[in-house]
Amino acid sequence: MTLVRIAIFLLSLGYTNAIQANDHYQFKVYLDDNEIGYHNFTISEEGNHVSIDAAFRVKFLFFTAYDYRHLNKEEWQAGCIKQIQSETSVNGRSYSVIGELSDDGLKVSRFKDSDSQNAVLPECAMTFAYWDPRLLDQSRLLNSQTGEYTPIEIIDESRDTINVRGVDRETNRYRLKAGKLEIDLWYTTDHEWVGLMSNINGRRLRYELI
Numbered sequence: 001m002t003l004v005r006i007a008i009f010l011l012s013l014g015y016t017n018a019i020q021a022n023d024h025y026q027f028k029v030y031l032d033d034n035e036i037g038y039h040n041f042t043i044s045e046e047g048n049h050v051s052i053d054a055a056f057r058v059k060f061l062f063f064t065a066y067d068y069r070h071l072n073k074e075e076w077q078a079g080c081i082k083q084i085q086s087e088t089s090v091n092g093r094s095y096s097v098i099g100e101l102s103d104d105g106l107k108v109s110r111f112k113d114s115d116s117q118n119a120v121l122p123e124c125a126m127t128f129a130y131w132d133p134r135l136l137d138q139s140r141l142l143n144s145q146t147g148e149y150t151p152i153e154i155i156d157e158s159r160d161t162i163n164v165r166g167v168d169r170e171t172n173r174y175r176l177k178a179g180k181l182e183i184d185l186w187y188t189t190d191h192e193w194v195g196l197m198s199n200i201n202g203r204r205l206r207y208e209l210i
Contacts, residue, residue, distance in 0.1 A: 025131065027196075027207040029056060037068070039207065041131065050074040052086075052144075067091055072144050079134055080124035081106055086144045097147040110147025121149050130185055131193040136174055153177040162186055164194045164209055171195070 025041040037056035043049070051073055058066035072086035081099060088095040099108040099121075106121040127142045129135050136154050143150050155175040161168050171186040171194060186195035196207040 025193075026210050028210055029054075030204075030206045030208065031058060032204055034058075043131075048076050048082075050076065070145060074127065074144070077101075078124075079126070079132070081127060081142065084108075084127070084142075084144060088145045095145050097144055099142070099147075106142075108142070108147050108149075112146075117147070119147070119149070125149070130196065133187065133191040133193075141178075150178050157184070160186060162195055164188075169194065 023041075023043045025043075027039045028035055029037045029039055036058050037054065039054040040052070042051045044051075052070065053072075054068070054070040056066065056068040057064060067089070068091075069089045070086065071088075072084070074081060075083040080101070082101045084097060084099040086095075086097045094111070094113055096111045097108065099106055101107075101123060102120075104120055105123045106125050108119050108121055110117050110119075121142065125140075125142050126132070126135060126138055127144045129141075135141070138152065138154070140149050140151050142148075153176070155177065157173040157175050160171050160173045162171055163169075169188055171188055174185045174187070176183040176185060181198065181200070183196060183198045185193065187193055194209050198205045
């Protein structure tokens, strides 16, 4: 199902011009026009500690076609991941990622059901931290669901006016490309992340800030 591919990238989220201590971001998540879940972020202690909670459920007739749950805790230092621990369930399959900064770099262990792999990443790595404008300067990002260090490309698209919490806001739109996946991101002129959308096989996944 295409939503599996979407979630692997979109829910790998972790900062900072626009983020302050004790910020709480809540997004409703839509597939086309149907609300399918939420994605929440809590940032505390000067932006160094992040908690992420996401849940998607897609129903078809009387059946659940897609069930997703993601919990993630991250610790940051100077814009780089210092520690990460995530647990994810996708239609009953389990994923987890554990990472900790060492003298050699960011040591990452990733688990998929009973399989595991280890890797050492550069000592300053970022996750898919959409809320941190420094993401726009990166060429690779750590996927907090799969533990993969993913090549990306960022394209500066245009200026847009979008509705955020009932108010029209001037924004800059960027496109993040990761393989075949393309994600549009909107930031205000103050560098605050306020929107996300991705088109996959003719279906639209959209985040609405509430």
